[in-house]
Amino acid sequence: MSLTLLSRLSQHSLLRSLRVLISGNAVAQLLSVLVAPLLTRLYSPDDFGMLALFMSASAIAAIPISLQLESAIPLPKRQIQAARIFAASISVAAISTLILCIALGGYALYSHLVGTQPHYPLYVFALAIIYGYVLSAERASQYWLLRSDRIKLIALGAVIAVFCSASFRLVSGGLAPSGLTLIVGAFVGTGAALIAYVKSGALSTATCHWQRFSLSAWPTLITRVCREYHEFPKFQVPQRLLNTANKHAPAIVLMGLFGPAIAGFYALAERIVHLPGRLVSEATRKAFYRHAVKKTHDEQPIARTQLLATGVLALVGFVPFTTLFFCSPWLFKFAFGETWVQAGQYASWLAIWIYAVFVNTPSVALIPILRKQKRYLLLNIVGSTTRVTSMLIAALFFSAETTVVTFSIAGLCYNLIVIADVYRQVCRYDQQLQR
Numbered sequence: 001m002s003l004t005l006l007s008r009l010s011q012h013s014l015l016r017s018l019r020v021l022i023s024g025n026a027v028a029q030l031l032s033v034l035v036a037p038l039l040t041r042l043y044s045p046d047d048f049g050m051l052a053l054f055m056s057a058s059a060i061a062a063i064p065i066s067l068q069l070e071s072a073i074p075l076p077k078r079q080i081q082a083a084r085i086f087a088a089s090i091s092v093a094a095i096s097t098l099i100l101c102i103a104l105g106g107y108a109l110y111s112h113l114v115g116t117q118p119h120y121p122l123y124v125f126a127l128a129i130i131y132g133y134v135l136s137a138e139r140a141s142q143y144w145l146l147r148s149d150r151i152k153l154i155a156l157g158a159v160i161a162v163f164c165s166a167s168f169r170l171v172s173g174g175l176a177p178s179g180l181t182l183i184v185g186a187f188v189g190t191g192a193a194l195i196a197y198v199k200s201g202a203l204s205t206a207t208c209h210w211q212r213f214s215l216s217a218w219p220t221l222i223t224r225v226c227r228e229y230h231e232f233p234k235f236q237v238p239q240r241l242l243n244t245a246n247k248h249a250p251a252i253v254l255m256g257l258f259g260p261a262i263a264g265f266y267a268l269a270e271r272i273v274h275l276p277g278r279l280v281s282e283a284t285r286k287a288f289y290r291h292a293v294k295k296t297h298d299e300q301p302i303a304r305t306q307l308l309a310t311g312v313l314a315l316v317g318f319v320p321f322t323t324l325f326f327c328s329p330w331l332f333k334f335a336f337g338e339t340w341v342q343a344g345q346y347a348s349w350l351a352i353w354i355y356a357v358f359v360n361t362p363s364v365a366l367i368p369i370l371r372k373q374k375r376y377l378l379l380n381i382v383g384s385t386t387r388v389t390s391m392l393i394a395a396l397f398f399s400a401e402t403t404v405v406t407f408s409i410a411g412l413c414y415n416l417i418v419i420a421d422v423y424r425q426v427c428r429y430d431q432q433l434q435r
Helices: 001-011 014-040 045-065 079-114 122-145 150-174 179-199 204-210 215-228 231-258 260-297 303-336 338-359 361-370 373-397 399-433
Strands: none
Touching: 001 079, 014 303, 014 338, 045 079, 045 122, 045 231, 079 122, 079 204, 122 150, 150 179, 150 231, 150 338, 179 260, 179 303, 231 260, 231 303, 231 361, 231 373, 231 399, 260 303, 260 338, 260 361, 260 399, 303 338, 303 361, 303 399, 338 399, 361 399, 373 399
């Protein structure tokens, strides 16, 4: 009986897509791990500090730069409508990039005139803005590939990006190591993945539709797409920015009230606890998003699909996250030394929150499909306010560990509420299909 069930699950289209995407991510992650010791011998901590600043700035810039329109590419049934969204996403990102670069240039001119010197070189932020556009183009391409069921090409692109970026950084590190070299390596990797997508011909089905759009019609095209999919710029952009703020809030609070050492313990703990889920969660989000969109196009119920994906993630994550919950102090002592036992104590409690985030991946993917971004932005605002307030109270009156425990339990409750509420919305959707 169990063998029959496993055989059926292995043939499920969602799980087949997951297997391909996870395999590609695994190879990419393995390459990154293997190259990391070599890079640390070629580049200085200051170089990596500049890279960290660049990556953080570009990740934030990439959220609003395209108004998140690329997330809507798989939603319409007709290819011509999806091509319009693709074109609007790329165009909006280009316009936003130009505006941000002009604004940064104006700030640079003002700083020069008043004689002030920025703490960080402004060219890093300029490159981060441009790289934000490159990331937006990559995301738009991947959503089109998802729509076209080119799952293997997405997985291959992840491997190509890491391989080309690592190769460039290794070669350049032997010749002229610098923070700028590491930054250029990011452009090389993502650019190589984009070139692979274009060379495969997979994007030609989108670009061939663009020939129908005259240059004078593009402003109307962008306006029409923004109006039709207004939930994405109005609600999804602030929600993503809020999620980014939530991610960094504990480190900021711990730094301000308990000092940099405690914040460092937290930063390491969060980074390690995220590792088990990072490999699977992004692949799950992409595969489940496309699978659920197909079901809505065919007017099929999706509640069972949500339960299947959520259950699979709960099973996959149970052992690693349970191990982290019970064994993190010992694991951190063994891996990093006696000094980092406190980070292991934080990791134990962070595991329950990150596990809930991991299991919540299919539910979050369903929100734009159901067009419920406004509802979940409001829920996110309430949840974030509750989490940050409870964390601040714990930090002011109790210990640093109590602060981490409070934030983690609040995060667990929020994600469980999201899973339950999305399931309720999905059940309503299924009931409407049966009428």
